Amino acid sequence: MVKFLPDMRRAWFFTVVATAFSLLSLHTSVQAQVIKAAYVELPPYTYTDASGSPQGSLVELLAKVAADAGYTYTAESAPARRLFQGVVDGQYDLFIGIKTPEAFQGTTLASKSVIANIELRAWGIGGTPAFKAKEDLAGKQVIVLTGYSYGGWRTYMDDPANGVQLIEARTPEQALQLLTAGRAPLLLQYALPMARALKAQPAPDVQSTLISSLDCHFVVSLKRPDSAALVAKLDASYEKLKAAGALP
Known part of the structure; x- marks a missing residue:
């Protein structure tokens, strides 16, 4: 038994390492399925209710589209200037709104789908x-x-x-x-x-x-590694739900 101990230790070591990498990969995958969204206070499109929860027609739309695309989301209200910079810096993954702010040029990807018109x-x-x-x-x-x-x-x-x-x-x-x-x-x-x-x-x-x-889009930060894939999935789910009559 003694002469096999080093081999057993090596096997145990590689098993632990493989398990750690597997858990890390799973954690990263789960993280990638969460969208950190941001919005401005612009009722009835996007706003925060008395209990502090995000509300509005565009928040409801995001919830439906994200779920169909296989994502969950969090949504946070922020003043416009801080929000724009947060999207550019990657603090937020996504903005629900217009794609024209100067800060977004070259720093974001916007959905092809026009999700609202203001x-x-x-x-x-x-x-x-x-x-x-x-x-x-x-x-x-x-x-x-x-x-x-x-x-x-x-x-x-x-x-x-x-x-x-x-x-x-x-x-x-x-x-x-x-x-x-x-x-x-x-x-x-x-x-x-x-x-x-x-x-x-x-x-x-x-x-x-x-x-x-003004056309509204899903505007995704290029700081998010899967930004192109995220926009493509949101576009596909939006068009699918729109065609099915599940969206206004």
Whole structure:
């Protein structure tokens, strides 16, 4: 028995090593099946309810598509600027929203599927704002929501050469209050959040004009090793569920 002991030890050692690698591989595989998603507070699309849980039409859509594709997910709310940087850095795997922020160029992959369409409108008091292009903002005072890129228009507004005077609000409700108080003649805001704000704070004289329709996608960080495969699976599951009538 003694002369076989070294062989038994070697066999035991290799068994332990093989088991460790197997467990590590399994752990890595399980980790890869979890999507760390992030969203901005943009009800009714994405928002956090009173209990602290993520809600909204796009969160529900992500839940269905991710499950069909074989993934589970976590979802965390973050201010827009921190969220964008978090996606770029790999803190978050996925953003549910527009793919146009400057920070996302060359750092993310977006689904081919358009999962929602959001209207961006210009709002004013007493009449429909005369507004056709971002250049019409030059030299004007404009109320905006802090951190929003407005489909890439924020870059134009932030350029001092264009003379746009920005008044920032933290919520749609605050933005509406600033507009009705006369702090600026123009407010840029998405249609459904503004409709909710107007329902809570009726303002009959507020009128709007459509600026653009922004497409929403699953936007995946390139820091995630399987980013291309993840986008492909989400696209396939979205199209499958859409064709089956399981999605709005």
